[in-house]
Amino acid sequence: xxxxxxxxxxxxxxxxxxxxxxVTQGSSLSETARSLSNGSxxxxxxxxxxxxSGYELQDGTWVSFxxxxxxxxxxxxxxxxxxxxDDLGLLWGLGTGERGEKYTIDPSLKVGLVAxxxxxxxxxxxxxxxxxxxxxxxxxxxxxxxxxxxxxxxxVNCRLAATRMPPEETLxxxxxxxPSRLYIALGYRANF
Numbered sequence: 001x002x003x004x005x006x007x008x009x010x011x012x013x014x015x016x017x018x019x020x021x022x023v024t025q026g027s028s029l030s031e032t033a034r035s036l037s038n039g040s041x042x043x044x045x046x047x048x049x050x051x052x053s054g055y056e057l058q059d060g061t062w063v064s065f066x067x068x069x070x071x072x073x074x075x076x077x078x079x080x081x082x083x084x085x086d087d088l089g090l091l092w093g094l095g096t097g098e099r100g101e102k103y104t105i106d107p108s109l110k111v112g113l114v115a116x117x118x119x120x121x122x123x124x125x126x127x128x129x130x131x132x133x134x135x136x137x138x139x140x141x142x143x144x145x146x147x148x149x150x151x152x153x154x155x156v157n158c159r160l161a162a163t164r165m166p167p168e169e170t171l172x173x174x175x176x177x178x179p180s181r182l183y184i185a186l187g188y189r190a191n192f
Contacts, residue, residue: 016082016083016084017082017083018080018081018082018083019080019081019083020078020079020080021079021080021081021091021093022077022078022079023076023077023078023079024076024077024079025074025075025076025077026074026075027075027077027095027105027135027179028179028180029075029098029105029135029137029177029179030074030075030098030105032137032175032177033069033071033098033100033103033105033137033139034069034070036065036068036069036102036103036139036159036175037053037064037065037066037068037069037070038053038065039052039053039054039065039159052159052162052163053065053066054066055161055162056162058147065158065159067101068100068101068102068103068158069100069101069102069103070100070101071098071099071100073096073098073099074098075095075096075097075098075105076095076096077093077094077095077096077108077110078093078094078095079091079092079093079110080092080093081114086116087115087116087117087118088113088114088115088116089113089114089115090111090112090113090114091110091111091112091113091114091128091130092109092110092111092112093109093110094107094108094109094110095107095108095109095110095132095134095135097134097135101140102139102140102142102158103137103138103139103140103175104137104138104140105135105136105137105138106134106135106136106138107134107135108132108133108134108135108179109132109133109134110130110131110132110133111130111131111133112128112129112130112131112183113127113128113129113130114126114127114128115127120190122190122191122192123188123189123190123191124187124188124189124190125186125187125188126185126186126187126188126189127184127185127186127187128183128184128185128187129182129183129184130182130183131181131182131183132179132180132181135178135179136176136177136178136179137175137176137177137178138174138175138176139157139174139175139176140158140174141155141156141157141158141171141174142155142156142157142158142161143155143156144156144161144167146167150167151167154167154168155167155168155171156170156171157170157171157173157174159173160173
């Protein structure tokens with residue numbers, strides 16, 4: 001994850017200004033998508049659990065999970081602060097989302113509030129609350145051909161297509177994940 005923080009530039013009304021707070025590429029959901037390329041685990045006949053990062057098709061072609069969870073564009077999050085006065089501001093931002101062959105991360109909108117108070121001349125209490133709307137990670141299924149004996153073409157979780165699990169059962173293990181929806185921070189600072 002890469003982050004760039006930038007200073008403010010005044011705009012809008014006389015008492016309000018907009019500042020670019022940060023530009024971040026990648027997120028915890030981007031990392032989750034990348035980790036799916038590590039595959040899954042399978043129990044062998046002898047009872048051992050082994051990692052599976054791909055499988056061989058009936059014609060002998062090796063299918064690696066890595067290309068399915070790679071992207072040419074890692075999602076970008078851009079956050080701004082609209083400051084109304086020295087003690088109150090609106091945090092807001094946009095996330096571009098991300099897409100790979102077997103996953104999507106939806107675009108997102110961040111909204112929040114930053115407020116501070118000064119209980120003593122040399123101290124500050126601050127409260128930051130933000131929420132993210134959208135931004136869901138969805139793993140996409142594959143269509144696999146199980147032949148005449150296996151029921152023909154069926155929708156299946158790509159990572160589990162070569163396991164002994166019935167195709168319809170594998171769909172329960174498609175990853176669906178939301179970003180952290182709510183962030184709350186309470187801070188206190190005192191100067192001595």
